[in-house]
Amino acid sequence: MNRLVEKPSRKWSALRADFPVLRQKVHGHPLVYFDNAATSQKPRMVIDALRHYYEHDNSNVHRGIHELSNRATAAYEGARSRVAQFIHAREPAEIVFTRGTTEGINLVAHSWGTEHLKPGDRILLTQMEHHSNLVPWQLLAQRTGAQLLYLPITGRDGLLDLSQLDSYLTQGTKVLAMTHISNTLGTVNPVAEICGRARELGVTTLIDAAQSAGHLCLDVQAIGCDFLAFSGHKLCGPTGIGVLYGRRERLEAMPPYQTGGDMIASVDYDHSTWNQLPHKFEAGTPHIAGAIGLHAAMDYLDAIGRNDIFKHDQELAGYAYDRLSSMKGIQVLGPSTGRAGLVSFLMESVHAHDLVTVADQFGLALRGGHHCNQPLMKLLGIEATARASFYFYNTKVEVDRLVDVLGEIRKLFGS
Amino acid sequence: MFGELSELYQEVILDHSRQPRNFRVLDGANHQAQGANPLCGDQLTLYVDLAGEVVRDISFKGAGCAIAKASASLMTTSLKGKTRAEARALAARFRELVLAGKSDFSNSDKLAAFAGVHKFPARVKCAMLAWRTLEAALTESPERVSTE
Numbered sequence: 381m382n383r384l385v386e387k388p389s390r391k392w393s394a395l396r397a398d399f400p401v402l403r404q405k406v407h408g409h410p411l412v413y414f415d416n417a418a419t420s421q422k423p424r425m426v427i428d429a430l431r432h433y434y435e436h437d438n439s440n441v442h443r444g445i446h447e448l449s450n451r452a453t454a455a456y457e458g459a460r461s462r463v464a465q466f467i468h469a470r471e472p473a474e475i476v477f478t479r480g481t482t483e484g485i486n487l488v489a490h491s492w493g494t495e496h497l498k499p500g501d502r503i504l505l506t507q508m509e510h511h512s513n514l515v516p517w518q519l520l521a522q523r524t525g526a527q528l529l530y531l532p533i534t535g536r537d538g539l540l541d542l543s544q545l546d547s548y549l550t551q552g553t554k555v556l557a558m559t560h561i562s563n564t565l566g567t568v569n570p571v572a573e574i575c576g577r578a579r580e581l582g583v584t585t586l587i588d589a590a591q592s593a594g595h596l597c598l599d600v601q602a603i604g605c606d607f608l609a610f611s612g613h614k615l616c617g618p619t620g621i622g623v624l625y626g627r628r629e630r631l632e633a634m635p636p637y638q639t640g641g642d643m644i645a646s647v648d649y650d651h652s653t654w655n656q657l658p659h660k661f662e663a664g665t666p667h668i669a670g671a672i673g674l675h676a677a678m679d680y681l682d683a684i685g686r687n688d689i690f691k692h693d694q695e696l697a698g699y700a701y702d703r704l705s706s707m708k709g710i711q712v713l714g715p716s717t718g719r720a721g722l723v724s725f726l727m728e729s730v731h732a733h734d735l736v737t738v739a740d741q742f743g744l745a746l747r748g749g750h751h752c753n754q755p756l757m758k759l760l761g762i763e764a765t766a767r768a769s770f771y772f773y774n775t776k777v778e779v780d781r782l783v784d785v786l787g788e789i790r791k792l793f794g795s
Numbered sequence: 796m797f798g799e800l801s802e803l804y805q806e807v808i809l810d811h812s813r814q815p816r817n818f819r820v821l822d823g824a825n826h827q828a829q830g831a832n833p834l835c836g837d838q839l840t841l842y843v844d845l846a847g848e849v850v851r852d853i854s855f856k857g858a859g860c861a862i863a864k865a866s867a868s869l870m871t872t873s874l875k876g877k878t879r880a881e882a883r884a885l886a887a888r889f890r891e892l893v894l895a896g897k898s899d900f901s902n903s904d905k906l907a908a909f910a911g912v913h914k915f916p917a918r919v920k921c922a923m924l925a926w927r928t929l930e931a932a933l934t935e936s937p938e939r940v941s942t943e
Binding site for chain 1: 798799800803804809813834835836837858859860861862915917918921
């Protein structure tokens with residue numbers, strides 16, 4: 381095969397120089413960071429943006445009249461506008477800053493869900509949801525008397541069974557919440573097609589974009605969802621900052637999630653009124669530096685080009701899929717083609733935790749376990765998988781290294 | 796060739812993980828407890844047949860990594876014929892071994908193979924799972940044990 385000997389393109393390897401953390405050895409070996417689905421590394425310009433803010437502009441936002449507060453407010457609201465542009469929202473008021481994907485989903489489940497669901501209503505999820513897009517809905521169902529439904533997957537190839545979509549959407553279903561890209565299977569779900577059908581049937585939609593926002597071009601209007609949530613730290617931004625997108629008419633019809641400063645219009649001892657969007661949903665001092673760091677991360681990604689990033693991710697995942705699948709005793713989960721930038725796999729008679737422990741000693745950062753997908757793992761009859769998840773700074777040479785190390789692991793556990 | 800790894804995955808551990816001893820349901824068990832590492836997905840059920848204060852027989856079933864399985868297997872082989880108090884004392888010594896690397900086990904004691912675990916903090920809970928479950932099984936009203 382030609383591509384086995386193909387050199388990584390200069391462009392992608394060159395980007396590694398932007399990431400200080402990648403220049404190190406772990407246990408005496410060059411670090412191979414393959415845990416990007418958990419969190420990505422941070423480029424120098426994001427780290428510099430955080431430092432610049434704290435060294436020059438640090439202040440609280442919105443209520444200040446002095447110069448530093450004006451600068452901090454401009455930077456924070458500038459980040460909001462940048463996010464709106466990044467995902468093609470109609471206006472910055474549709475962008476709520478959160479701590480991350482999890483908080484965004486919890487916000488919708490609490491605020492929208494408690495207001496709009498009644499006993500007997502159905503909440504539709506899929507069998508491949510991360511716990512963060514499952515547990516909030518379970519609790520909502522308990523609070524409201526609504527019921528949960530799960531759109532099935534077809535098996536270990538990890539595709540949604542779309543032939544059943546209509547029947548699941550028409551059983552009194554009020555809301556559909558689903559992942560864009562599966563963090564365990566690598567499946568890329570056709571969210572625009574699914575949201576389009578849901579919309580025709582009057583079903584509210586939420587997309588968990590944790591695994592997609594940093595890897596491909598997101599257009600919330602083209603997808604046609606009502607809500608979409610993602611985290612900054614998986615797309616080269618800081619931890620602790622995330623985004624909830626909501627269509628204006630949805631957000632306006634929702635009560636506040638948390639209450640306190642900044643989210644009010646007026647407060648009296650016996651009642652209060654709420655601030656306008658999006659501030660109604662941002663109680664307390666926000667993660668100002670986080671939003672600024674996220675702005676820098678989005679600029680960084682777009683300078684590379686998200687279409688190119690996704691192409692690179694997919695090439696790497698396809699290459700890893702082919703190489704791992706051809707190894708004796710290795711089974712790769714998820715679709716054989718069109719997968720996102722990760723491979724989740726099983727090695728015969730070697731537990732994922734043993735595999736990941738040994739890989740670490742060779743400088744490889746993998747993840748092993750149930751990946752916050754316990755119901756899916758039980759469905760597939762699996763205890764745990766090992767996962768290698770890629771980003772644009774990873775190379776085929778690193779995938780080759782993974783294959784070599786898996787050979788060593790096989791030798792160690794000799795079976 | 797594997798450095799610290801060969802300290803962790805000693806031959807006796809690999810052997811017991813591949814072919815765990817006393818790996819069965821114990822029909823005559825009068826004590827039983829379940830243990831789990833929820834974040835890992837490891838889980839095991841421990842069966843103990845106590846004759847008065849003496850462990851007459853002991854076995855386990857479950858799923859987990861090599862460290863968890865080998866630890867459970869070697870624990871069961873070490874406890875047959877021991878009193879409840881002796882079993883608890885052994886559990887305390889084992890805990891010191893995997894948490895701090897402090898070993899008063901003789902080299903001929905197979906449990907000494909776990910001395911390398913303390914250099915891998917993320918794996919301590921794997922080695923401890925069976926022993927934590929033992930504590931529960933030896934009490935009168937066992938509960939489900941979680942090491943996280």
